[in-house]
Amino acid sequence: MDRVKELVMSVEDKVIEYRRSFHKYPEPGWTEFRTASVVVDTLQNLGYEVRYGKDAVTKEDMMGVPSDEELAVFMERAVSQGANPEIVKNMEGGLTGVIAELKCGEGPTFAFRFDMDSNDIDEAKDDKHRPYREGFSSVNEKAMHACGHDGHTAMGLGLAEVLSNMKDDIKGTIRLIFQPGEEGVRGARAMVSAGAVDGVDYIIGAHIGFQSKKVGDIICGTEGFLATTKLDIKFKGIPAHAAAAPEEGRNALLAAATTAINLHAITRHGKGTSRINVGILNAGQGRNVIPPNAILKIETRGLTSEIDDFMHESARRVVEGAAKMYDVDYDIKIVGGTKSGYSSPEMIQIIKEVAQEMDYFKNITENSDFGAAEDYSHFMSIVQQNGGIGTYLQIGANMTAGHHDFYFDFDESVLASGVELMTRTALKVLG
Amino acid sequence: MDRVKELVMSVEDKVIEYRRSFHKYPEPGWTEFRTASVVVDTLQNLGYEVRYGKDAVTKEDMMGVPSDEELAVFMERAVSQGANPEIVKNMEGGLTGVIAELKCGEGPTFAFRFDMDSNDIDEAKDDKHRPYREGFSSVNEKAMHACGHDGHTAMGLGLAEVLSNMKDDIKGTIRLIFQPGEEGVRGARAMVSAGAVDGVDYIIGAHIGFQSKKVGDIICGTEGFLATTKLDIKFKGIPAHAAAAPEEGRNALLAAATTAINLHAITRHGKGTSRINVGILNAGQGRNVIPPNAILKIETRGLTSEIDDFMHESARRVVEGAAKMYDVDYDIKIVGGTKSGYSSPEMIQIIKEVAQEMDYFKNITENSDFGAAEDYSHFMSIVQQNGGIGTYLQIGANMTAGHHDFYFDFDESVLASGVELMTRTALKVLG
Amino acid sequence: MDRVKELVMSVEDKVIEYRRSFHKYPEPGWTEFRTASVVVDTLQNLGYEVRYGKDAVTKEDMMGVPSDEELAVFMERAVSQGANPEIVKNMEGGLTGVIAELKCGEGPTFAFRFDMDSNDIDEAKDDKHRPYREGFSSVNEKAMHACGHDGHTAMGLGLAEVLSNMKDDIKGTIRLIFQPGEEGVRGARAMVSAGAVDGVDYIIGAHIGFQSKKVGDIICGTEGFLATTKLDIKFKGIPAHAAAAPEEGRNALLAAATTAINLHAITRHGKGTSRINVGILNAGQGRNVIPPNAILKIETRGLTSEIDDFMHESARRVVEGAAKMYDVDYDIKIVGGTKSGYSSPEMIQIIKEVAQEMDYFKNITENSDFGAAEDYSHFMSIVQQNGGIGTYLQIGANMTAGHHDFYFDFDESVLASGVELMTRTALKVLG
């Protein structure tokens, strides 16, 4: 057994413990106060240089953030569930991202991205569900780690510890990025603009599950991350009595309805996949009142960021046109969004070689088509744009239910194997 | 002072007491269990033949009825607020209409219509609001008599007592109709089909306020009652992931949006005023889900029932067409509606003469254009269709705020004057 | 027999001759070169002060004018059919309106309006059709006097002659207005802005037929002229291959389609009748090309000019909004329009009295509801706005077919009776 394996085995129990603790106290996007406070504390103790709060997240680029009132409640809860109050205070406003660096002399910078946020669902309370049975299921209402981010964050802490013990074997800089708000692709932009991937030469993101089903499966690269933009659109008109003086109203409902249809009528794109969806439309106050209010929650997607931009800009024109038609005011708010992306072939090869050296992986696939959005692609595409390379791994984990299902759970042996894979990759590149 | 005046004065205090009691315990449409129980009890004691429950309301023609669960709660509350439990039991299902007859020998039948339901708003809790100050403001949440129906019902009971004392002066039949669900024009249809106006030769409905502003004002007739139909429309589609497999969804939101626009595009009518309004549209489940659900709350109106029928039938075609377009299921439910109408000129003259004989009325107007819907026009138009005549009075009442305002109150002297006017009219016609 | 009757009888044959000559050479809106040339010549010979061409029509206010190329063809034809070439030259650009004055000393100004243009249909060539049988049916393709304007213009010339012979009996000014482009309500605006009704105290317009069916019927006044605006809307986009690069196109057809629907969805108006119609929509170039072009021909109407303005302004917003939505250019051109109106009650009484004095009229009606547009109401409403009074007569004429039917003809005895009525009215007012 080599040194890496030894070190990994030495942290495995702790990693599982972290995961279960995060699982028990899940925190949705921009409210990861307890989670991030644990991350900051742990990494500082391990000797990392840690930036967080306003040094890790640019306020004006945060998307889909809860109101200040809601955030205050979450901050309080975090402290009551064990968070360091001082650290939490520095994260006021939802600035829950963390960037940590281990500088190990001259050499390239290798970044690892971990996501920390939970989903907005209630966890199964059922003895056939292990987290419930074993007492680490969610104690927070309407919140559950049903996508595996608890595991990802735990892996990040395990990796941090192993690498801090191998500092001498590394020539270059290790950078660990813990991001809030991956769900809804809301967090990467604000961390990128705070410099999270400045100077990064290599980047890895990993997700358990997805197309990689069983323990022992690994997919070394991913393509077809769709770029996406999430928009909340509001129309504001004027109410009026629908029988007596309808002409005195300004009809926000009709502005919203014609927006919905014409958004879907935006042309297909000749250069690749495009998507648009009006997921929610709510309008009106009463049956006999000209409706003065409407809200639409929509998203655009594109095979490339260029195509998503085309959809997004076309959508804005439709909204503006509908507002003009019905003489109502409008407001468009970007509440989420990320860039398209694909793994770098060289990076895929590196991962493939590392995976082949490990016993754990039996079924190694080079690449898969994602066909959806992941906030990670925002980090990766910026790294690539600046001349770096990166990939996104999918690691099989014997999931007990699909992602975002309230029975979601996974085989925790995957956590140590992930730490090992990342450690070996860092050493291969910076060793 | 004549006998009528004497009798009216003798009941005035009781009428005001009734009004305040109804005001304190307001009950919205189809839940007038306590109110109707008081009406039934009182009229039976006065010697009227009383039909109520299923003898006064045809279940299948009731529109916009709360669910059985909700009704059960309201029944219980009514009993706790003093209703006769046996009578309430007979009204199970919301059958809260009451029809009472005083047969006074051979002669025509003269009907009076009173509405009993309250509005769905919270009453002002403020010392400048007399009902609150004097302790008879609403004790029921989300319910308030803000349109004067409490006064109407009280007048009905006063009229009943006065007439029962003048039985010998009358040749014919007095019929008193107490209707539920006037708000939303939901109740008349089910009472008409239970025979409420069968054999009626004369009919009067009265409303305090409206265009008749001050105490002493009276408008003897009304034209331009718009016919109206209230519809709830549901679309049911199939959800699907908006990025991965949108073609597997059936989009109820787009069906609703195209319905909304094309409803408003229904042609104007060459024969008179038409209206349509989509007051509320709610659709969708999540931003990235093809929306499988939608509901629209709409209403049509027409200067004549024929025009309203045209709008209603056109609306149905639009809904059916939109469902076909988007391959979704639909359901259309009539939740309200009434016929158009205008007062009979002969009846207006009778009222005018009676009003002129009374001291109370200083400012007598023959007719006014209503421009809105009142469930009463359903009763009246059927009476007229069968050869009878009728009118709708508006009696000035120094209202303290507009109808449906939570500061609504009125000068209670109007109640006795209304009783007197109706008594004199009955005597003039049947005397 | 009085002097008026004698004079009228002396011109009757000439008036019928005029009518048949105009009938044979019908000229559609803005191309009445021959007709107007005859009018100018005749009135000048009768001693009237005649303004025409640019002195009677303001070029920039002309609506729905044919192209210069088309006008040139019509001018040439007019000359070949007997028009005075010099006069025609002065009407270049379609300036075919004529204003003539007979000044008879101090006194008010009394204006009479006559319309000269024909319809765009082919006349019946059939022996049962008198104009064909008797050789005075249209010799111009796609043109026919099927609305009676030939008769109106002939009456105008007859009236001119009779009045010129009664100059000494008149105190004031007679003004005769011969307008082009009544069909499509395109001509009045440009004559009003050239001063056609400046200083007018009384105005009369008359039409044979309409609701006044038979010889001997007369309707002395008219209300319910709808205000109207006629618009041509063009969208200009960019073509692209619909399969290879649809995103490079700008879709004018979809802009037009969404315009059409949303125009019809403009709200009803609480203050009275409104109308909108997209009568024609043509768009596109080929099945597989993103359509870069679209045209809509629409009209708005309103019971009042205020309501028509509301519709017109709302329509412009819809067009602008649709253009914004689809990123296309647009152009809106007013090609017709007139104001709403109603006859002045005093003027109706004057006409009624005059009609009663004449043997000819057996069935005299005071007023009727028009429910459509007539360019005359533009003249009349301006006169009324400036303090004058006016009316619009409908004179029964035993029409052989409906207006705008290719079998349209009428009883020519109506012409002399019209001349007589107008003469007597002028004398009654200015005598």
Add this chain to the structure above:
Amino acid sequence: MDRVKELVMSVEDKVIEYRRSFHKYPEPGWTEFRTASVVVDTLQNLGYEVRYGKDAVTKEDMMGVPSDEELAVFMERAVSQGANPEIVKNMEGGLTGVIAELKCGEGPTFAFRFDMDSNDIDEAKDDKHRPYREGFSSVNEKAMHACGHDGHTAMGLGLAEVLSNMKDDIKGTIRLIFQPGEEGVRGARAMVSAGAVDGVDYIIGAHIGFQSKKVGDIICGTEGFLATTKLDIKFKGIPAHAAAAPEEGRNALLAAATTAINLHAITRHGKGTSRINVGILNAGQGRNVIPPNAILKIETRGLTSEIDDFMHESARRVVEGAAKMYDVDYDIKIVGGTKSGYSSPEMIQIIKEVAQEMDYFKNITENSDFGAAEDYSHFMSIVQQNGGIGTYLQIGANMTAGHHDFYFDFDESVLASGVELMTRTALKVLG
């Protein structure tokens, strides 16, 4: 020089002559009477078994066929331009497809497809355009061979002659398919259902130009033929006066407009490229008439026939729904359509080997993505479905202008090389 080369060289001049003659007398889809008559005559003389008229085309499967009156004119013209009258008579109704077989003993069947129809444009009349300069430009109005089908048909006749001289070297059957109506993808379906590809084991189609630009370039296979369906949609309503009685109309224009928008709003497809285009919309009769008529010319496309079917069926539902909405009748006519397809890898290899053996081709590409529709894919996909293989070649030809440009011309040396390539391929497979 081998025998194939010798034979090809011996027919080269004749092939060029054929091409120029077809170029001079271009005939659009289903009117290829002269062209097909030359083909029939020539092949019969070469000893082929020839089926044509109703034996080669199934009438009820023809799409987008001109009217009988139009066809009669084209038949007459064909005869006047040298067609065999007897053959033309057998093609009455536009049955201009030809299938010819050369049976050379036991063995597989190898089919070659050639398209004969021209485009609907006027050819450049300009000395810089060689066909005009050299006197073989189109003499038929609104018709020009601007896509190279003249060359394809000429190649087919050259191939026929060369193969008929090599009968003894072949074991199997040669089948030549000359199809009408490739433009608009209207012809293949009717020939397939007449048995054109029954029993075919190998099939080749070739096109000059496209992505293969220069003489010496060849692309041996093609994928990404989009399936497509071309539809003409008509709505029939009822006209009415738009001001007086709009409710009596049935508005076909609004049905068409809502169809257009909702067609474009049909969802994207998760399994690949989809397209829809409303290329043309014409509706209405007059500005003030409720429009009773509308026509839309549309097309759907899909990466697979399954996706095109999804679009086509969704489109039908939209049309049906719009007709229901506006209470109008509708008619949907399929006027074109073809299946998706991709070349068989084995067949690509065969072509590649043959091309490498020839001096002519310098730049050999295996495959290209077509991204558009070709009627050939209908033939090929049926052959593949029945177990055969096939490919579609693109042969560089130094085009002087893009396909469908009125300056289109090409280097005629490509014709002999095409004949040679096809001959050698036939020999390689059946030799």
